[in-house]
Amino acid sequence: MRLIVTTFVGIVFGFLIGLSLTKKLNLPSSLVPSLDLSYIEDKNTGRSTQTLLNVWSSIRRNATSSSQAQSSNHTSKIWAPSNPRGAERLPPGIVEAESDLYLRRLWGKPSEDLTSKPKYLVTFTVSYDQKKNIDAAVKKFSENFTILLFHYDGRTTEWDEFEWSKRAIHVSARKQTKWWYAKRFLHPDIVAPYDYIFIWDEDLGVEHFNAEAMTKRRGDREVHKETEEKPGWCSDPRVPPCAAFVEIMAPVFSRNAWRCVWHMIQNDLVHGWGLDFALRKCVDPAHDKIGVVDSQWIIHQGVPSLGNQGESHNGKTPWQGVRERCRKEWTMFQSRLTSAENAYYKSIGYVN
Structure with missing residues (x-):
């Protein structure tokens, strides 16, 4: 029993250390390896594998939300007043302000149309x-x-x-x-x-x-x-x-x-x-x-x-x-x- 508890505490502690490093290094949560906790089960305390998986899923969701928030904040910082009106949030390199009436093909390379x-x-x-x-x-x-x-x-x-x-x-x-x-x-x-x-x-x-x-x-x-x-x-x-x-x-x-x-x-x-x-x-x-x-x-x-x-x-x-x-x-x-x-x-x- 003591061995199982010690093992569980070690796993959680290691995960928290890894999560901390992930945030500091700004790594996507997808790079953090998934843990297989199916072999851990404490019948005497009622802490089943499902409970541990629920905790793990909650932590992953929080990490993903944090990553998305950082990405959103980074995107919202784009403001190019030289872009056409309404396109200021786009990076200037992607803006096509003009078009044409040239007829193009539906196949092949666009550069060869x-x-x-x-x-x-x-x-x-x-x-x-x-x-x-x-x-x-x-x-x-x-x-x-x-x-x-x-x-x-x-x-x-x-x-x-x-x-x-x-x-x-x-x-x-x-x-x-x-x-x-x-x-x-x-x-x-x-x-x-x-x-x-x-x-x-x-x-x-x-x-x-x-x-x-x-x-x-x-x-x-x-x-x-x-x-x-x-x-x-x-x-x-x-x-x-x-x-x-x-x-x-x-x-x-x-x-x-x-x-x-x-x-x-x-x-x-x-x-x-x-x-x-x-x-x-x-x-x-x-x-x-x-x-x-x-x-x-x-x-x-x-x-x-x-x-x-x-x-x-x-x-x-x-x-x-x-x-x-x-x-x-x-x-x-x-x-x-x-x-x-x-x-x-x-x-x-x-x-x-």
Whole structure:
């Protein structure tokens, strides 16, 4: 009996010494060897093997909880304010702040997915009725362009009759405009890999257009930055529509310019009317940074296909309702922009 008690006390004492060393060395409890106490049993005192195992399990749980608490405390100490908002608790090395629209495989090594990385992005907001026009336009763009189609009529699978469509990206939402799509799917951090972003309508004639030539830097002789308009249209020859202006049916944005323009697009103003007059807010000097590439001219065919996606209301045809909404949005956008500028200047103590 004395031998058994002495043996038990020795085992417990040894375990406590081991546990103390484990805490000091910060070793995981899994490295502490499990004890087989099945051979110890004191029938006279009622201390069975199960009792000893219960004690052992309790000690192990406490050790595990302590280890987890230490691990949790260590993780909570990460705070990287340079990370994007909401990701401050992550180690900076794991943060991926930007993405892309490159299509990847479902197999193999990720590093071998991409044989090339397109430098430019072109988007068209389309209906299937304009398939011939879009087919002609897309064929003007090389493999150096990612093709993204926004489908406002809900028809996507039919486009597979074109081989290029199988490599394109298709996004579908019925009765939406290209600026609705752009605000929601072309966040600057998503399109960051692209040098230029083309955001085009579906009714453009591109017979005289060369996409690769469009992306090259050129001298002033190939770009006109000022023009003459009707008398009284321009209060200043360096402001829209005489300068710093391109219409919104076929704009091309640099990466940096798009980051600014995206933030200016209003969530609820889906037609984008008035946006072309405000693009100059995103570059300086605007009359020198915004222009029309004369050698790459296109034709706006003026097909009112999106306008017909409206609904008859109060005796007005669908396209009349859409056009009325466009004009209202233009007024609302101008009012918001003016109010925002006035509020900013007032906040810094500037009085005009």
